[in-house]
Amino acid sequence: MPEVAKDRAASVKGVTTPALLLSVERVRRNISRLRGHLQSLGVPLRPHLKTAKCAEVARMVMRTAAGPATVSTLREAEQFAAGGVRDLLYAVGIGPDKLSRVLALRKAGIDLAIVLDSIHQAHAVVAACKDSQSRIPVLVEIDADDQRAGLLPKDPRVVEIGRVLVQGGAELRGVMSHSGGSYGQAGAEALRTAAEAERSAAVSAAAALRRADLPCTVVSVGSTPTALFAQDLSGVTEVRAGVFVFFDLVMAGLGVCTIDEIAVSVLATVIGHQTGKGWILIDAGWTALSQDRGTAHQVVDQGYGLVCDIAGVPYLDLIVTRVNQEHGIVSLRPGSTAKLPNIAIGSRVRILPNHACATATQFDRYHVLNETDEVIDVWQRFSGW
Amino acid sequence: MPEVAKDRAASVKGVTTPALLLSVERVRRNISRLRGHLQSLGVPLRPHLKTAKCAEVARMVMRTAAGPATVSTLREAEQFAAGGVRDLLYAVGIGPDKLSRVLALRKAGIDLAIVLDSIHQAHAVVAACKDSQSRIPVLVEIDADDQRAGLLPKDPRVVEIGRVLVQGGAELRGVMSHSGGSYGQAGAEALRTAAEAERSAAVSAAAALRRADLPCTVVSVGSTPTALFAQDLSGVTEVRAGVFVFFDLVMAGLGVCTIDEIAVSVLATVIGHQTGKGWILIDAGWTALSQDRGTAHQVVDQGYGLVCDIAGVPYLDLIVTRVNQEHGIVSLRPGSTAKLPNIAIGSRVRILPNHACATATQFDRYHVLNETDEVIDVWQRFSGW
Numbered sequence: 001m002p003e004v005a006k007d008r009a010a011s012v013k014g015v016t017t018p019a020l021l022l023s024v025e026r027v028r029r030n031i032s033r034l035r036g037h038l039q040s041l042g043v044p045l046r047p048h049l050k051t052a053k054c055a056e057v058a059r060m061v062m063r064t065a066a067g068p069a070t071v072s073t074l075r076e077a078e079q080f081a082a083g084g085v086r087d088l089l090y091a092v093g094i095g096p097d098k099l100s101r102v103l104a105l106r107k108a109g110i111d112l113a114i115v116l117d118s119i120h121q122a123h124a125v126v127a128a129c130k131d132s133q134s135r136i137p138v139l140v141e142i143d144a145d146d147q148r149a150g151l152l153p154k155d156p157r158v159v160e161i162g163r164v165l166v167q168g169g170a171e172l173r174g175v176m177s178h179s180g181g182s183y184g185q186a187g188a189e190a191l192r193t194a195a196e197a198e199r200s201a202a203v204s205a206a207a208a209l210r211r212a213d214l215p216c217t218v219v220s221v222g223s224t225p226t227a228l229f230a231q232d233l234s235g236v237t238e239v240r241a242g243v244f245v246f247f248d249l250v251m252a253g254l255g256v257c258t259i260d261e262i263a264v265s266v267l268a269t270v271i272g273h274q275t276g277k278g279w280i281l282i283d284a285g286w287t288a289l290s291q292d293r294g295t296a297h298q299v300v301d302q303g304y305g306l307v308c309d310i311a312g313v314p315y316l317d318l319i320v321t322r323v324n325q326e327h328g329i330v331s332l333r334p335g336s337t338a339k340l341p342n343i344a345i346g347s348r349v350r351i352l353p354n355h356a357c358a359t360a361t362q363f364d365r366y367h368v369l370n371e372t373d374e375v376i377d378v379w380q381r382f383s384g385w
Numbered sequence: 386m387p388e389v390a391k392d393r394a395a396s397v398k399g400v401t402t403p404a405l406l407l408s409v410e411r412v413r414r415n416i417s418r419l420r421g422h423l424q425s426l427g428v429p430l431r432p433h434l435k436t437a438k439c440a441e442v443a444r445m446v447m448r449t450a451a452g453p454a455t456v457s458t459l460r461e462a463e464q465f466a467a468g469g470v471r472d473l474l475y476a477v478g479i480g481p482d483k484l485s486r487v488l489a490l491r492k493a494g495i496d497l498a499i500v501l502d503s504i505h506q507a508h509a510v511v512a513a514c515k516d517s518q519s520r521i522p523v524l525v526e527i528d529a530d531d532q533r534a535g536l537l538p539k540d541p542r543v544v545e546i547g548r549v550l551v552q553g554g555a556e557l558r559g560v561m562s563h564s565g566g567s568y569g570q571a572g573a574e575a576l577r578t579a580a581e582a583e584r585s586a587a588v589s590a591a592a593a594l595r596r597a598d599l600p601c602t603v604v605s606v607g608s609t610p611t612a613l614f615a616q617d618l619s620g621v622t623e624v625r626a627g628v629f630v631f632f633d634l635v636m637a638g639l640g641v642c643t644i645d646e647i648a649v650s651v652l653a654t655v656i657g658h659q660t661g662k663g664w665i666l667i668d669a670g671w672t673a674l675s676q677d678r679g680t681a682h683q684v685v686d687q688g689y690g691l692v693c694d695i696a697g698v699p700y701l702d703l704i705v706t707r708v709n710q711e712h713g714i715v716s717l718r719p720g721s722t723a724k725l726p727n728i729a730i731g732s733r734v735r736i737l738p739n740h741a742c743a744t745a746t747q748f749d750r751y752h753v754l755n756e757t758d759e760v761i762d763v764w765q766r767f768s769g770w
């Protein structure tokens with residue numbers, strides 16, 4: 001993080017709303033927490049940069065200015081590469097039409113690895129390697145929990161893909177798994193189980209490759225809940241995690257963090273009251289908060305976000321219950337017996353997000369706060385593909 | 386719309402995915418349809434620019450290059466003003482801290498009007514007018530359907546606000562109502578009723594102001610469903626509508642448009658299969674499609690969007706059933722007896738959006754298609770506040 005002169009610090013009162021606030025000390029603490037845990041397990045972090053999409057946050061979370069890091073789009077790869085990151089994993093199954101951009105980055109000296117889970121993709125990668133006289137490094141994606149992409153560890157196509165890649169001149173670098181299902185597993189015991197399933201899937205796929213005399217240097221696992229709750233990472237060579245830098249209400253609902261570890265919030269202004277209905281209207285609708293409803297099926301449904309005062313202290317039972325494009329409707333949680341606070345028109349509130357990745361995507365910058373909630377900097381954020 | 390040389394036309398096959406496609410002929414037809422309807426009722430359109438946030442689309446939909454038009458953020462007001470639009474309504478209840486930007490635009494010669502629904506805001510506007518020796522024009526927001534902001538037409542505060550504004554040196558220009566509830570009213574009869582409720586609320590509030598010897602030049606109503614289904618707009622001076630330029634699955638579900646009138650779609654690439662689960666994975670997740678679930682409570686739930694082939698023809702019962710940040714999971718609609726189509730990895734599909742405003746917000750440009758689906762231009766789009 002760049003040093004900021006004290007005389008640049010300013011009150012959040014001067015910020016146009018809606019705006020995305022980032023508490024830099026909370027980010028630091030969140031990073032330390034995961035780093036400490038992984039150090040105790042002896043496995044390095046390959047942080048996922050998709051949550052912040054911001055050069056300054058990337059610098060805080062990466063081990064070195066050159067990486068390693070994980071990205072979810074080639075735009076992220078290109079942007080972070082332009083900022084000096086050299087060691088990147090693009091962790092979404094490769095579309096064959098994207099290989100030309102992968103090759104361009106590799107030609108520029110970036111060690112960009114890709115993932116895939118089909119013979120079809122393996123053949124496309126091999127063809128691209130031949131055309132370009134390049135050796136694209138590949139991780140085979142392994143399905144740890146039936147949630148999205150990947151092959152089961154025992155699926156014979158894992159080895160078959162490995163052979164296609166090696167014989168075709170690509171670099172078979174290893175395997176990766178991601179426990180997306182851990183986002184639905186509340187409590188330490190369930191999260192430890194999810195972490196072990198994620199590890200076990202990747203490690204057994206790696207063993208299958210090695211038994212077939214195929215190389216497998218990298219065994220990559222991760223998600224924020226499993227990274228923080230893993231107790232044993234034997235056989236794993238790196239851990240990926242993204243949202244832990246900011247945390248959010250979904251993570252708090254799982255027991256992965258506490259509310260006061262959440263490092264981002266949306267600053268909004270009260271623009272109306274519908275007193276008879278118990279509504280407070282704010283100038284943050286779905287363009288600001290996103291429509292993520294990740295807490296809808298948790299024990300505590302936080303609506304579209306938990307409402308805090310300007311200092312970041314949550315009001316009792318006050319949530320955003322509805323969003324339109326530029327309006328949010330704030331009211332008490334259904335069933336609450338609390339009293340609706342009297343928040344005057346023009347007052348500022350802060351909304352904690354359900355899902356930090358989704359809410360941050362709605363903004364092109366962070367207003368960076370120090371520990372006394374002064375704005376000490378503005379950091380740019382990018383989007384797109 | 387700028388003329389495009391024929392030799393610039395290109396295939397959508399060359400577009401990086403995900404991308405937002407815009408069929409310009411459909412936009413033209415959608416605009417003609419609403420214009421024709423309003424001409425028959427003798428009321429002019431003040432189009433809402435929040436859906437497209439694009440200079441070229443604004444030029445197509447506005448009566449003149451100078452407006453009139455409606456916006457949902459001051460960023461829109463500033464951007465469109467910079468492009469030559471002079472007559473603007475900022476149709477979200479004013480936050481007192483935003484008045485300085487309103488005044489700056491007015492000082493630059495833009496006739497920007499604002500809306501409010503409280504004595505508190507009226508006093509803030511009066512104070513700003515006094516400080517700046519300016520007369521900010523105001524519409525009082527009237528609640529037509531209990532959905533969001535506004536005062537009931539018979540609420541004595543309508544007249545009280547009018548008096549505060551007039552006596553304080555602001556310009557009381559009129560009243561506005563918006564039937565947000567019409568988005569939940571399927572079928573012609575229900576939409577006609579919603580349109581009449583919206584008209585009646587605004588017209589009776591206008592009458593109350595006039596009875597109190599207060600001015601009320603403007604009686605502004607509108608939403609896409611009510612604008613298209615209104616049968617009588619007596620007493621109304623202008624109609625606002627936004628999403629009709631693009632239409633979407635929510636509007637189709639209400640009977641406001643047909644599927645083949647929808648003018649925007651998200652181009653995506655197939656990146657994987659989970660054959661056992663009946664899943665096709667695409668490279669469009671919620672960063673591209675948004676998390677809008679506006680069809681969730683309609684008769685036909687379209688998931689996160691309806692899947693079409695590269696030519697825009699919907700597959701039978703094929704929808705996006707789940708989204709992650711950069712992954713979409715495509716599968717058959719629950720209960721469907723259709724056969725999952727065989728769409729190879731690397732193939733392109735097009736996803737029709739639930740809510741065009743929400744999906745368009747996720748992109749910074751439109752790839753503009755002609756009637757034979759060639760890309761004839763790229764139009765920039767903006768976001769933010």
